Amino acid sequence: MATSPPSDSAIPEPDASATPAAIPEVPATPDRRLFTSDASLALPEVEAVLKHRGATVVALMGEVKWGKTTLLVEVWNAFLAAKSVNEVHMAGSRTSFAFEQRAWYSRLASEARDGFTLRTREEEDGFLHLRVRPSGGDLVELLLADYSGEHFRRIREGVPIRQELPWMTRADRFLVLVNGSDYALSHEREIILGRVRRQIHALRVGNVVANTGRVALVLTKADQAPEPTLERFRHDANGLLELCREVDSEARVIETAARPADGSPARGLVDVVDFLVSPDPVVGTTVGDEGPNSANFARVIARIG
Amino acid sequence: MRDLSTARVALLGLPRTGKSTYLGAIWQLAQDPQVPDIYEVDFRGDRSYLQRLGDSVARCTELEHTEVDSSEGMQLTLGFQDSRTIRVDIPDLSGELLNQLVEDRHLQTRLSDALDAADRLALFVHPEKVDEPISIAAAKQILLLAQTSAIGAEVESGSALEDERAVGSAASLSAEKPDLPSFSIQKACTAAKYIDALENIANLGRDRWPLKTAVIVSAWDTVDQPDEISPEEWLSSRLPGLASYLEANAEMFHHRIFGVSALGGRCHTPEQREALRARGPVRDRVYGKTSAGIQVPLSMALEWTLFD
Numbered sequence: 235m236a237t238s239p240p241s242d243s244a245i246p247e248p249d250a251s252a253t254p255a256a257i258p259e260v261p262a263t264p265d266r267r268l269f270t271s272d273a274s275l276a277l278p279e280v281e282a283v284l285k286h287r288g289a290t291v292v293a294l295m296g297e298v299k300w301g302k303t304t305l306l307v308e309v310w311n312a313f314l315a316a317k318s319v320n321e322v323h324m325a326g327s328r329t330s331f332a333f334e335q336r337a338w339y340s341r342l343a344s345e346a347r348d349g350f351t352l353r354t355r356e357e358e359d360g361f362l363h364l365r366v367r368p369s370g371g372d373l374v375e376l377l378l379a380d381y382s383g384e385h386f387r388r389i390r391e392g393v394p395i396r397q398e399l400p401w402m403t404r405a406d407r408f409l410v411l412v413n414g415s416d417y418a419l420s421h422e423r424e425i426i427l428g429r430v431r432r433q434i435h436a437l438r439v440g441n442v443v444a445n446t447g448r449v450a451l452v453l454t455k456a457d458q459a460p461e462p463t464l465e466r467f468r469h470d471a472n473g474l475l476e477l478c479r480e481v482d483s484e485a486r487v488i489e490t491a492a493r494p495a496d497g498s499p500a501r502g503l504v505d506v507v508d509f510l511v512s513p514d515p516v517v518g519t520t521v522g523d524e525g526p527n528s529a530n531f532a533r534v535i536a537r538i539g
Numbered sequence: 540m541r542d543l544s545t546a547r548v549a550l551l552g553l554p555r556t557g558k559s560t561y562l563g564a565i566w567q568l569a570q571d572p573q574v575p576d577i578y579e580v581d582f583r584g585d586r587s588y589l590q591r592l593g594d595s596v597a598r599c600t601e602l603e604h605t606e607v608d609s610s611e612g613m614q615l616t617l618g619f620q621d622s623r624t625i626r627v628d629i630p631d632l633s634g635e636l637l638n639q640l641v642e643d644r645h646l647q648t649r650l651s652d653a654l655d656a657a658d659r660l661a662l663f664v665h666p667e668k669v670d671e672p673i674s675i676a677a678a679k680q681i682l683l684l685a686q687t688s689a690i691g692a693e694v695e696s697g698s699a700l701e702d703e704r705a706v707g708s709a710a711s712l713s714a715e716k717p718d719l720p721s722f723s724i725q726k727a728c729t730a731a732k733y734i735d736a737l738e739n740i741a742n743l744g745r746d747r748w749p750l751k752t753a754v755i756v757s758a759w760d761t762v763d764q765p766d767e768i769s770p771e772e773w774l775s776s777r778l779p780g781l782a783s784y785l786e787a788n789a790e791m792f793h794h795r796i797f798g799v800s801a802l803g804g805r806c807h808t809p810e811q812r813e814a815l816r817a818r819g820p821v822r823d824r825v826y827g828k829t830s831a832g833i834q835v836p837l838s839m840a841l842e843w844t845l846f847d
Contacts, residue, residue: 267646267651268640268644268646268739269738269739269741269742269743270735270738270739272644272724311672311674313780313783314672314728314730314731314779314780315672315779315780316779316783317775317779317782317783317786318783323783323786323787324780324783324784324787325783325784325787325788326734326737326738326784326787326788327734327735327738328738330727330731330732330734330735330738331724331727331731331735333731334722334724334726334727334728334731335722337672338721338722338726339719340674340675340676341672341673341674341675341728342673342674342675342677342678343670343673343726344675344719344720344722345719345720346675346719347675348675349674349675349676365787366787367787373787493676494676497675497676497677497679497680497683498676498680
């Protein structure tokens with residue numbers, strides 16, 4: 235399938251053909267009086283959050299069972315278990331129960347023998363909302379995409395990213411996942427790397443990363459990779475990072491073990507949270523005073539208009 | 540007579556978190572001429588509701604929450620030790636209303652009206668009704684530590700293995716995923732429930748931010764080592780997510796944490812009730828704690844909430 239060539243400009247121009255499908259109008263909901271939702275937020279609700287005070291839209295990119303939802307669940311669990319995660323405080327959520335639902339089988343109360351996360355099905359696609367406050371900083375509204383891995387299989391197979399997930403043009407933070415448990419299998423390694431490259435390629439040719447966007451390559455399930463494998467990954471990650479840096483010159487690598495199989499404490503969540511609340515790069519004079527994602531938000535609003 | 544200022548306080552909490560007991564104890568103290576901290580100046584409406592609450596506290600009996608209800612709310616004028624008086628409008632009390640918001644996802648008109656009118660909040664949390672988000676991994680770690688410690692001390696390790704079997708058997712009751720109990724909001728952890736409730740409350744009261752909010756840890760006598768830990772430490776340790784939420788939202792909630800013992804002790808059994816009554820009248824049994832753990836009159840939490 236044909237894909238759009240990358241633009242010469244770092245800032246993607248609004249795509250008139252993609253915009254109407256990407257951003258549905260917010261429906262009037264006079265009867266709805268609850269501010270919170272017991273499910274993940276659909277795009278119209280995301281729109282309401284964006285219009286209200288702006289938000290950092292976070293895309294987690296990875297195929298089925300690569301650990302996207304588990305990463306989100308364990309970030310939520312970490313905020314519930316301590317007053318802060320590396321001096322970042324949880325300041326609320328409009329989707330507490332959607333987080334709780336996803337966290338359920340990681341909890342003792344579920345009666346599960348080993349923690350697991352139910353896979354997100356396409357009909358459950360949506361955004362989880364988390365409001366955080368870095369120490370001494372302003373509130374940051376995070377909209378974390380919890381989308382089925384099937385989308386990323388299709389993107390890998392050639393469906394243009396803007397067609398598969400039109401909202402990706404609005405994302406501010408991109409977490410490109412690498413499944414550590416599969417990477418640890420020598421016969422799977424090449425396949426995994428190829429699939430990750432396809433996601434990064436899709437970001438690049440789809441022109442979805444704005445100049446204020448940030449990209450991180452996130453190794454998940456690092457606990458399932460022995461140290462020599464991790465060393466090898468760090469070597470391979472350099473090549474992947476070069477590709478990432480074509481869309482974000484400051485792209486970084488994060489190694490995570492959100493829910494180690496041996497029951498040891500989670501690793502890498504602090505780095506993930508730091509990445510999510512990291513300030514946008516200063517680009518020209520477009521960053522305003524309203525918040526870290528104001529430039530991107532303005533871009534989004536322009537597209538809505 | 541000079542005009543009195545009026546404070547509208549919404550007493551909030553999930554069911555059976557100590558709202559009625561606190562109000563009953565406050566009422567008893569306000570009627571007791573030997574208590575200088577708080578007294579009744581005026582009351583409008585049906586006193587029988589408050590009297591039943593007060594009687595129940597005096598008798599050390601637990602309130603059946605269906606037994607007492609105040610759909611009308613109440614208006615009373617209270618005086619405090621330093622001659623300050625204030626008219627208090629308590630629009631509603633039922634914990635079921637908050638529960639309906641959280642678990643049934645339905646905002647009752649009575650609750651929204653109460654919250655629309657309230658300019659102050661008292662949020663009740665009961666130490667024995669906290670569901671913590673304990674992860675399976677954490678439980679296993681604790682078990683492992685317990686086993687290691689038992690072996691290290693050359694203690695018979697049968698009990699630790701028994702614990703493991705207990706956890707394992709709970710899991711094996713439904714080892715297959717289809718048989719595992721599924722999630723419902725009732726099973727969400729307590730912090731998530733309160734955060735969801737407060738998000739809605741803050742949204743309803745956004746024209747009155749910051750909402751002055753007393754976070755009242757009720758039944759303070761039931762916490763572990765109540766004289767060794769402060770209410771603030773307790774909240775940070777048992778509900779860190781809620782503590783973080785409140786601290787991070789100072790522009791929404793101007794909060795302070797209190798502990799209160801509105802009965803003075805446990806009253807689950809006849810023996811406990813008897814022992815409690817033997818300690819004397821309500822004024823000799825009840826007490827409050829500041830956020831730092833300093834013992835104060837029971838009415839301190841209400842007084843802080845009422846006055847600017």
